[in-house]
Amino acid sequence: MENNFTSFFPLSSSAAATTTSLNMGSYHGFTDYFQAKEENGFSGLIQETEDHHHHAVVGGLNGNNTNNNNSNLSSSQNKSFTNGSENEEKLLLGTKKKGSEKKIRKPRYAFQTRSQVDILDDGYRWRKYGQKAVKNNKFPRSYYRCTHQGCNVKKQVQRLTRDEGIVVTTYEGMHSHPIEKSTDNFEHILSQMQIYTTSF
DNA sequence: CGCTTTTGACCGGCGC
DNA sequence: GCGCCGGTCAAAAGCG
Numbered sequence: 001m002e003n004n005f006t007s008f009f010p011l012s013s014s015a016a017a018t019t020t021s022l023n024m025g026s027y028h029g030f031t032d033y034f035q036a037k038e039e040n041g042f043s044g045l046i047q048e049t050e051d052h053h054h055h056a057v058v059g060g061l062n063g064n065n066t067n068n069n070n071s072n073l074s075s076s077q078n079k080s081f082t083n084g085s086e087n088e089e090k091l092l093l094g095t096k097k098k099g100s101e102k103k104i105r106k107p108r109y110a111f112q113t114r115s116q117v118d119i120l121d122d123g124y125r126w127r128k129y130g131q132k133a134v135k136n137n138k139f140p141r142s143y144y145r146c147t148h149q150g151c152n153v154k155k156q157v158q159r160l161t162r163d164e165g166i167v168v169t170t171y172e173g174m175h176s177h178p179i180e181k182s183t184d185n186f187e188h189i190l191s192q193m194q195i196y197t198t199s200f
Numbered sequence: 201c202g203c204t205t206t207t208g209a210c211c212g213g214c215g216c
Numbered sequence: 217g218c219g220c221c222g223g224t225c226a227a228a229a230g231c232g
Contacts, residue, residue, distance in 0.1 A: 127203085127204060127205085128204070128205055128206080129205090129223095129224065129225075129226095130206095130207090130223070130224055130225080131205090131206075131207075132221090132222070132223070132224095134222090135220095135221080135222095141222090141223095143223070143224075145224095147203095147204090156223090
């Protein structure tokens with residue numbers, strides 16, 4: 001696990017993102033590394049809202065969706081995450097709507113990056129908590145969780161068999177605490193991404 | 201020593 | 217109900 005990502009992903013050094021207007025169109029670094037997938041007419045950013053076969057109010061179209069994220073975060077902070085974060089997850093998955101809460105699933109934001117390393121350093125500290133083999137994929141998928149106390153942001157990283165040079169990183173949730181490394185604020189980028197995805 | 205990674209077990213949802 | 221599948225747990229190993 002070397003981290004020579006700097007050459008591929010100049011974001012983490014001070015050079016690239018100092019201005020951070022990050023308009024996806026005007027940010028050169030990203031547009032270079034994003035790969036357009038015409039599979040679903042989609043280029044780089046994917047939003048998943050886990051709504052299996054019910055009416056998929058993806059929430060991306062409404063613009064109200066940002067509120068959902070915030071409420072998720074605030075509710076997640078009540079739980080201690082070291083031992084028993086699973087209750088919260090089960091709540092979110094929503095077996096029974098016990099009176100007040102309806103089933104709200106955290107939206108996930110995925111993007112693809114051309115990189116030789118799997119771990120893209122976004123300035124947060126992550127602890128790996130699982131790795132699974134994916135069917136029809138020869139590379140495993142790794143599951144990470146933010147190590148900040150009370151922060152339940154997760155991400156998973158997966159390399160595509162199709163194109164070995166592409167790494168798909170999926171973020172779930174948003175950080176509600178400052179970044180711990182001296183990287184430029186990737187949180188800005190994440191929030192910008194969310195704005196973009198929710199407005200589509 | 202305290203942290204992270206590893207890795208099989210486990211668990212809930214879903215399709216059959 | 218059973219088995220698959222995606223996701224998580226947790227004990228042990230690894231590493232600075």
